[in-house]
Amino acid sequence: MHKNKTVIGLGIAVIFYLLGPFVLSDYMLYLVNLAAIATIGAVGLNILTGYTGLIAMANGAFIGVGAYTAAVLYTKLGVPFLLTIPIAGLMTAVIGMIFGIPALRLRGFYLAMSTLAAQILLMFIFNNWTSVTNGERGIFLAPPNLFGFSLVGDKGFFFLTVGIATLGMLFSYNLFKTDTGRAFIAIRDRDIAANIIGVDIFKYKLISFAISSFYAGVAGALFGFYMTYVSPEGFGLNVSIDYIAMIIVGGLGNLWGGLLGAIFVVILPEFVDKGIEIVGQFIPMEYTFAAFRQLVFGLMIIVFLVWEPKGLAEIFRRLFCWLKAKIFSPKSEMEPQV
Amino acid sequence: MTISESLLKVDNIHLTFGGLKAIDGVSLEVRNDELVSLIGPNGAGKTSTINCICKFYDIDSGQIFFHGENITRLKPHQVARRRISRSFQNLDLFKGMTVLENVKLGAHINVRSGILADLLYYGKSRKEEKELEEYIVEEIFSLFGLAKYRNKHVGSLPYGLQKKIDIARALAARPMLLILDEPVAGMNSDETKEITEDIQKIREANISILLIEHDMDLVMNISDRIYVINFGENIADGTSQEVTANPDVIEIYLGKSFEN
Amino acid sequence: MFIQALIAGIAVGSVYALIALGMVLIYKASSVINFSQGALVMIGAYITYAVVTGIPAPLWITIPIAIGLSALLGVVIERLIFRYMTGVDLIAVIMVTLGISFLLEGSTTAIWGTLNYSFPKILPEMSFSLGGIHISEVYIWSFIFSMVILIMFTLFFKYSKIGLRMRAVADNQKASISLGIHPGKMISLSWAISCVVATIGGVMLANIKLLNLGLSGIGILVFPVVILGGLDSIIGAVLGGFIIGILGSLSAVYAGGLMGGAVDQVVSFVILLIILLVKPYGLFGTKETLRL
Numbered sequence: 001m002h003k004n005k006t007v008i009g010l011g012i013a014v015i016f017y018l019l020g021p022f023v024l025s026d027y028m029l030y031l032v033n034l035a036a037i038a039t040i041g042a043v044g045l046n047i048l049t050g051y052t053g054l055i056a057m058a059n060g061a062f063i064g065v066g067a068y069t070a071a072v073l074y075t076k077l078g079v080p081f082l083l084t085i086p087i088a089g090l091m092t093a094v095i096g097m098i099f100g101i102p103a104l105r106l107r108g109f110y111l112a113m114s115t116l117a118a119q120i121l122l123m124f125i126f127n128n129w130t131s132v133t134n135g136e137r138g139i140f141l142a143p144p145n146l147f148g149f150s151l152v153g154d155k156g157f158f159f160l161t162v163g164i165a166t167l168g169m170l171f172s173y174n175l176f177k178t179d180t181g182r183a184f185i186a187i188r189d190r191d192i193a194a195n196i197i198g199v200d201i202f203k204y205k206l207i208s209f210a211i212s213s214f215y216a217g218v219a220g221a222l223f224g225f226y227m228t229y230v231s232p233e234g235f236g237l238n239v240s241i242d243y244i245a246m247i248i249v250g251g252l253g254n255l256w257g258g259l260l261g262a263i264f265v266v267i268l269p270e271f272v273d274k275g276i277e278i279v280g281q282f283i284p285m286e287y288t289f290a291a292f293r294q295l296v297f298g299l300m301i302i303v304f305l306v307w308e309p310k311g312l313a314e315i316f317r318r319l320f321c322w323l324k325a326k327i328f329s330p331k332s333e334m335e336p337q338v
Numbered sequence: 339m340t341i342s343e344s345l346l347k348v349d350n351i352h353l354t355f356g357g358l359k360a361i362d363g364v365s366l367e368v369r370n371d372e373l374v375s376l377i378g379p380n381g382a383g384k385t386s387t388i389n390c391i392c393k394f395y396d397i398d399s400g401q402i403f404f405h406g407e408n409i410t411r412l413k414p415h416q417v418a419r420r421r422i423s424r425s426f427q428n429l430d431l432f433k434g435m436t437v438l439e440n441v442k443l444g445a446h447i448n449v450r451s452g453i454l455a456d457l458l459y460y461g462k463s464r465k466e467e468k469e470l471e472e473y474i475v476e477e478i479f480s481l482f483g484l485a486k487y488r489n490k491h492v493g494s495l496p497y498g499l500q501k502k503i504d505i506a507r508a509l510a511a512r513p514m515l516l517i518l519d520e521p522v523a524g525m526n527s528d529e530t531k532e533i534t535e536d537i538q539k540i541r542e543a544n545i546s547i548l549l550i551e552h553d554m555d556l557v558m559n560i561s562d563r564i565y566v567i568n569f570g571e572n573i574a575d576g577t578s579q580e581v582t583a584n585p586d587v588i589e590i591y592l593g594k595s596f597e598n
Numbered sequence: 599m600f601i602q603a604l605i606a607g608i609a610v611g612s613v614y615a616l617i618a619l620g621m622v623l624i625y626k627a628s629s630v631i632n633f634s635q636g637a638l639v640m641i642g643a644y645i646t647y648a649v650v651t652g653i654p655a656p657l658w659i660t661i662p663i664a665i666g667l668s669a670l671l672g673v674v675i676e677r678l679i680f681r682y683m684t685g686v687d688l689i690a691v692i693m694v695t696l697g698i699s700f701l702l703e704g705s706t707t708a709i710w711g712t713l714n715y716s717f718p719k720i721l722p723e724m725s726f727s728l729g730g731i732h733i734s735e736v737y738i739w740s741f742i743f744s745m746v747i748l749i750m751f752t753l754f755f756k757y758s759k760i761g762l763r764m765r766a767v768a769d770n771q772k773a774s775i776s777l778g779i780h781p782g783k784m785i786s787l788s789w790a791i792s793c794v795v796a797t798i799g800g801v802m803l804a805n806i807k808l809l810n811l812g813l814s815g816i817g818i819l820v821f822p823v824v825i826l827g828g829l830d831s832i833i834g835a836v837l838g839g840f841i842i843g844i845l846g847s848l849s850a851v852y853a854g855g856l857m858g859g860a861v862d863q864v865v866s867f868v869i870l871l872i873i874l875l876v877k878p879y880g881l882f883g884t885k886e887t888l889r890l
Contacts (some may be wrong), residue, residue, distance in 0.1 A: 025576060108419075156495070171457040171458070174456065174457055174458060174459035174463075175456055175457055177444070177454075177459060177467065178451070178456040178463050178467055179443070179446060179449040179451070179456065179466075179467075180453050180456040181456065182435065182439055182442060182443045183446060184444065185432060185434050185435055185439075186432045186435070186443050188434065189432040189433050189434050189435070190393065190430050190431075190432055190433075192433075193426060193430035193431075193432070194392060194414075194443075195394075195413075195414040196392050196414045196417075196418060196424065197418055197423075197443060197444060197446055197447075197507070197508075197511070198415045198417075198418030198419055198446045198447035198511065199415055199443075199446055200415045201415070207453055211453070211457075230483070239476055253434065
C-alpha cells in the first residue's frame with residue numbers, strides 16, 4: 001500500500017516533468033521556472049536558518065555572488081554553461097563561509113546583523129567593482145547551448161530548473177537522515193549540549209553556511225541565465241527578506257517548507273494583480289500594483305506568524321491527514337507529528 | 339587493564355565566577371571500571387566540577403588528566419572525542435528530534451562518513467546509518483526499554499522517560515567514562531529503582547562512572563568510592579563506610595538530613 | 599567643508615539617536631527586535647503631513663493630534679500582533695516586524711503614491727552663522743529637539759512612576775507581575791512611545807530632506823547605531839547615533855566621490871562588523887550569559 005502510493009506519486013512527478021513544457025502555457029512555465037529557482041534558494045536557506053537556527057539576511061547577495069560568478073565565467077572566460085553552475089555554487093559556498101566566520105562568537109540577532117552587513121557589503125561590491133560586474137549596467141548573457149540545443153525561453157529551462165530543484169530537495173532530505181543533519185538540528189535546539197556531546201559547533205556552523213550558500217549560488221547562476229541579464233537590482237536586501245519570508249511561510253526546518261514558501265512568494269503577486277483587476281472593475285480606485293503587492297505580502301506574513309507559525313507545510317500536512325481520514329478510513333486517527 | 343589504573347584525574351582545580359569562588363581546589367580520581375560518586379550539599383560545586391571536566395567552564399588553575407593525557411585546555415567537543423560522555427541535570431535533549439535521532443546524535447563522535455556522502459546518502463553514509471540504528475536498537479533501547487518510543491518527539495514524553503533518553507544518548511557514544519548528573523532527581527521510587535538497575539547494567543559493560551546524586555541510599559549502595567565536597571573544597575573520600583564514619587561529613591549532613 | 603559635514607552629521611546623528619532609542623525601548627520592554635522602525639519613521643511623517651495640511655487648525659492643535667495618532671498606531675500594533683507572539687523564535691519576531699514594515703509601506707504607497715512632498719515648515723525660521731559658515735536651521739532644530747526628548751526620557755525613566763514600572767518589566771517580567779504591574783500595558787506603552795519618537799524623527803528628517811517613501815530607508819542605519827551602543831542601552835543609542843551620524847556624514851563628503859553612492863551605509867556597516875567581531879555587545883550593552 002505504502003509502496004504503491006510512492007510509485008504513484010513518483011509517476012505523477014515524472015509525467016509532470018516530461019510533459020510539463022508541452023502542456024503548460026509559456027506564462028505558467030515562467031512562473032514554474034521562477035518558483036523552481038526560488039525553491040533551490042529557499043531549501044538552501046532553510047538548511048541554514050530553519051535547521052541550524054542561524055538567521056541569515058544575505059541570501060539575496062549570495063544568490064548574486066552565484067549569478068555574477070556564472071555570468072563572468074560564461075561571458076568573459078568562455079567556460080561551458082553547465083560547468084559554470086557548480087563553480088558558481090562552490091564560489092558562493094566559499095564566500096558564504098567567509099561571512100559565516102563571525103558565527104564563531106555570535107548568535108541570534110548579532111549573527112543576523114553580521115549577515116546583514118554581508119548583504120550591504122556585497123551589494124556595494126556588485127555596484128562598484130565595475131571592471132568585473134559592469135556596475136549598474138549589469139551583464140547580458142547570450143542563451144547557452146546544452147547538448148547542441150540552444151537553451152532559450154521558458155520551455156528549455158523547465159527541465160533544468162525543475163530538475164535541479166528536485167535534486168536540491170533530495171540532497172536536503174538525505175542530509176537530515178544522517179549525522180551531519182542531526183548535528184545541525186542539535187546546534188539549533190541546544191548548542192551547548194551539542195558541543196558537550198562532541199559536535200564541533202563552529203565547524204558545523206561553517207558547513208551549514210557553505211551548503212546553504214552553495215544552493216544560493218546554483219540558484220543565482222540559473223537565475224542569471226534564465227533572465228539573460230545580471231545586475232545588482234536583482235540581489236538586494238528585499239530579495240534576502242523575500243527568502244526569509246519563503247521559509248517562514250513555507251515552514252522552518254521542513255523539507256517541503258522551502259518548496260511551498262517559494263511557490264507562495266512567486267505566485268502571490270499574480271493573485272494580487274488578478275484580485276485588483278477584478279475589484280477595480282466595480283470600485284474605481286487609484287492603485288499601484290506594487291503598493292498592494294507589498295501590503296498583502298506584509299499582511300500574509302503577519303497572519304501566518306500569528307496564526308500558524310509552522311507555516312504552509314503544517315497546514316498541508318493537516319489537510320492531507322484530514323483528507324486521508326475522510327476518504328480512506330474514517331476511523332483512522334490523525335498522526336501527531338511535530 | 340588493572341583495576342588500579344587511573345582513568346580520570348582531577349588535580350586541585352579552581353574556578354571563580356566574577357570573584358566568587360565556585361571551586362576552590364577540588365581533586366578526584368576515577369579508575370578503570372570504578373563507580374565513583376561525588377556528593378555534597380547544594381551549591382557545593384558538584385555540577386561545576388563536572389562542567390569543568392567537560393570544559394563548559396574554563397578553570398583558573400589546576401589540571402585534568404584523562405588516560406594520562408592532559409585535557410585541561412581542550413574544547414568541549416574534543417573532550418567528548420576522548421570518550422567522556424555525560425547526562426545533564428536539566429534535561430538538555432534536542433526538542434526538534436525524535437528519540438532515535440537524539441540517541442543517534444549521541445554517537446556523533448563515532449560517525450565517520452563525510453558531508454558529501456551524507457548529502458547523497460550513498461555508500462558509507464547509508465551503511466553506517468544502518469549499523470548505527472541496529473546498534474542503538476539492540477544494545478541501548480533494549481537496555482532502557484525505549485524501543486517503542488523510538489519515533490516519538492522527545493518533547494512530548496514524560497520526565498522520567500526523558501531522563502532515560504538523556505542517559506541513553508550519553509551511552510550511545512560508547513564512552514569510557516560516563517558522568518551522570520543527578521540521574522534520579524525528581525523521580526519516584528519505582529523509576530529510581532529502574533535507573534539504579536540500568537546503572538548496574540552499564541557497569542557490567544566495563545564503563546567507568548562518575549555519579550552526582552542526592553539520593554544517599556543509591557550512592558551508598560552502588561559506589562566503589564565516594565568523594566564529599568563542600569564550598570568547592572574536598573572534605574573526605576573513601577568507601578561508603580569510611581565516608582559515613584567521617585566526622586566532617588557527619589557534621590555537614592546532620593544539619594542537612596531534613597533536606598534529603 | 600569639514601565643519602559643515604560635522605554639523606550635518608551631528609544633526610542627522612541626533613535623529614538616528616531618537617529612532618534607535620525607540621528600538622532600544624521596545625527591546626528592553628519585550629525583547630522584540632523591531633525591524634519596522636524605519637517604516638514607523640516614514641508613516642509617522644506622512645501622518646503628520648496629512649494632519650497638518652488636512653486640518654485647518656494651528657500647529658499647536660494639529661501636532662498633538664499627529665502625535666496621538668502615532669501613539670495609537672503603536673498600541674494597535676502591540677495589541678493586535680505582539681500580544682499573540684510570546685515565546686516564539688527570534689526569526690519569527692524579526693519576520694513579523696518586517697511584515698509590519700511591508701504593510702505600512704504598502705499602505706503608504708497606496709494612499710499617498712510615490713510622489714515627493716515638501717513638508718510644511720513647522721519649525722520656526724532661524725538662521726545661524728558660525729565663523730562665516732552658514733548652518734541650516736533644520737539641523738539646529740533637530741539637534742535641539744532630540745536633546746530635549748532625550749533628556750525628557752532620562753527624567754521619565756528615573757523619576758516617574760510609569761517609567762519605573764517600565765523598567766521593572768524590562769528587568770524581570772515575572773517579578774513585576776507579582777508587584778501588580780501589568781507587563782502587557784507597559785509593553786503597549788513602550789510601543790506607543792517608540793512610535794511617537796519615530797514620528798518626531800520622521801518629521802525632522804522630512805524637514806531636512808523631502809517627504810517620500812525613501813524615509814523608511816533610515817531604518818537600516820539604526821542597526822549599526824544599536825550594535826555600536828548596545829542593544830539594551832539608552833545612553834548607548836544616543837552616543838551610537840551621534841558617532842554613526844558623524845562618521846556617515848564625513849565619509850559621504852570625503853569618500854563619496856571616490857566610491858559612488860550610499861557610502862554612509864557601507865561605512866556604518868563596516869563599523870557594525872568591526873564592533874561585532876571586537877565587542878559584540880557594543881559600548882554599553884549587557885552580555886548574554888550562557889547556562890547549562
